Amino acid sequence: EVQLVESGGGLVQPGGSLRLSCAVSGFTFSGHWMYWVRQAPGKGLMWVSRINKDGRSTNYADSVKGRFTISRDNAKNTLYLQMNSLRDEDTAVYHCTRDLHNGGMDVWGQGTTVTVSS
Amino acid sequence: QSVLTQPPSMSAAPGQTVTISCSGGSSNIGNNYVSWYQQLPGTAPKLLIYDNNQRPSGIPDRFSGSKSGTSATLGITGLQPGDEADYYCGTWDSRLSAGVFGGGTKLTVL
Numbered sequence: 001e002v003q004l005v006e007s008g009g010g011l012v013q014p015g016g017s018l019r020l021s022c023a024v025s026g027f028t029f030s031g032h033w034m035y036w037v038r039q040a041p042g043k044g045l046m047w048v049s050r051i052n053k054d055g056r057s058t059n060y061a062d063s064v065k066g067r068f069t070i071s072r073d074n075a076k077n078t079l080y081l082q083m084n085s086l087r088d089e090d091t092a093v094y095h096c097t098r099d100l101h102n103g104g105m106d107v108w109g110q111g112t113t114v115t116v117s118s
Numbered sequence: 119q120s121v122l123t124q125p126p127s128m129s130a131a132p133g134q135t136v137t138i139s140c141s142g143g144s145s146n147i148g149n150n151y152v153s154w155y156q157q158l159p160g161t162a163p164k165l166l167i168y169d170n171n172q173r174p175s176g177i178p179d180r181f182s183g184s185k186s187g188t189s190a191t192l193g194i195t196g197l198q199p200g201d202e203a204d205y206y207c208g209t210w211d212s213r214l215s216a217g218v219f220g221g222g223t224k225l226t227v228l
Contacts, residue, residue, distance in 0.1 A: 044219060046219065047216060047217035059216055061214075095162060100168055101168055102153075102210075103210050103217060104172075104174075106165045108163055
């Protein structure tokens with residue numbers, strides 16, 4: 001069964017850091033671009049970041065650029081999102097997703113909740 | 119404010135057909151592929167359409183996608199109560215070098 005399972009979310013103070021993980025199973029992880037997408041409470045989807053198959057190419061939304069770092073370990077079938085200098089507006093459910101083709105995200109994890117609050 | 123513009127809400131009766139629009143510009147929809155997602159309450163989004171008009175396996179042909187210029191459309195025929203959900207369009211924005219989503223359309227099946 002194809003599965004993405006996120007972990008690492010929690011409550012953190014503004015300015016703090018968290019590292020999210022996404023454990024992948026059921027498919028060849030190294031064969032797919034991967035993404036992080038977030039959804040603030042009661043709000044729409046927001047694209048956060050993407051990484052190519054070998055981890056050498058990454059992109060970020062302007063609002064997280066310089067603060068977040070996406071990475072992957074193909075040997076461990078795991079995707080990561082290092083989040084630094086967290087702000088209140090980063091509060092959201094963070095989903096990892098798999099690229100099917102040209103940005104179409106065909107597999108989604110259930111998400112991990114990040115709450116930034118003092 | 120989202121880069122891609124969708125109507126915030128739409129409603130229709132069971133059995134009817136609806137079309138949800140997604141408007142953008144030359145840096146996003148105009149030169150990149152569009153995908154569409156359905157999000158039922160309390161669940162993760164589900165891919166309905168990719169590459170403008172392709173359905174992943176398991177998605178019924180009641181769902182269709184099209185693109186013309188800087189706009190895209192999701193069509194749903196034979197509306198069912200289970201189609202009541204939020205729908206999002208998404209694409210790449212070449213100017214931003216980032217992905218973008220529309221603000222979402224809440225579809226109510228009356």
